[in-house]
Amino acid sequence: MKKKGLFISFEGIDGSGKTTQVKRLGQSLRDKGYELVTVREPGGTPVAEKIRELLLDARNDGICPRTEAFLYAAARAQLVTEVINPALTEGRVVIADRYLDSTLAYQGYGRGLDTRFLEQLNRLAVAGTVPDLTIILDISPVEGMVRRSDSCPDRLEREGLQFQEAVRAGYLSLSRQYPERIKVVDAMQPPEQVYAEIVALVTPFLAQLAEAGV
Numbered sequence: 001m002k003k004k005g006l007f008i009s010f011e012g013i014d015g016s017g018k019t020t021q022v023k024r025l026g027q028s029l030r031d032k033g034y035e036l037v038t039v040r041e042p043g044g045t046p047v048a049e050k051i052r053e054l055l056l057d058a059r060n061d062g063i064c065p066r067t068e069a070f071l072y073a074a075a076r077a078q079l080v081t082e083v084i085n086p087a088l089t090e091g092r093v094v095i096a097d098r099y100l101d102s103t104l105a106y107q108g109y110g111r112g113l114d115t116r117f118l119e120q121l122n123r124l125a126v127a128g129t130v131p132d133l134t135i136i137l138d139i140s141p142v143e144g145m146v147r148r149s150d151s152c153p154d155r156l157e158r159e160g161l162q163f164q165e166a167v168r169a170g171y172l173s174l175s176r177q178y179p180e181r182i183k184v185v186d187a188m189q190p191p192e193q194v195y196a197e198i199v200a201l202v203t204p205f206l207a208q209l210a211e212a213g214v
């Protein structure tokens, strides 16, 4: 019998609280007895971790935006095949700290690559494995920078703010294009409040999972 689990992804600009909330939700679902798999992009399999090293290595500053897009897509294809699809087939809950929409927001709206091309690249990479629910944690770029650095951004960091602003606008645009799948949570609020809104969004999906007998 083919079982299908639940796939939730978290998105948002740097420092928006994704990892914080993924950990909290993950712990809560585990405590409730759900079989859970959490993944973080790029990485999660031996090959995808090697691609991650390529992407994060500061010496690879010559990587052009198209190469970057292909490398993220390659890592994602491997993660979907090796980890996400098998987990969903077994009826597990999969929580991803970034997924498809990061490519559109960062490489598309941020770096200016053609979003139609990136949509096709994403389709090829994930071969139909699209999240049931995507939660965008929305904050201002200044807040994201302050949270990450615990101080006011300096001049150079401020240049990065324009990029983060474009990425943020991209995420919000995606939420309007895919209103059924993508929900926006105001992540300027305290963590408990953000978490409460996340639980309200996730609960109906857990109920469906229970009804499906998974």
Ligand SMILES: Nc1ncnc2c1ncn2[C@@H]1O[C@H](COP(=O)(O)OP(=O)(O)OP(=O)(O)O)[C@@H](O)[C@H]1O
Residues within 6 Å of the ligand: 012, 013, 014, 015, 016, 017, 018, 019, 020, 021, 147, 148, 187, 188, 189, 190, 191, 192, 194
């Ligand atoms: N709602 C919140 N209010 C204030 N601070 C927060 C909130 N959520 C998270 N933080 C803090 O902000 C910092 C960044 O959070 P976190 O690492 O979860 O963000 P992220 O979206 O995963 O960032 P990145 O994109 O860099 O991985 C952490 O120090 C975290 O404790």
Ligand SMILES: [Mg+2]
Residues within 6 Å of the ligand: 018, 019, 020, 097
């Ligand atoms: Mg993080």
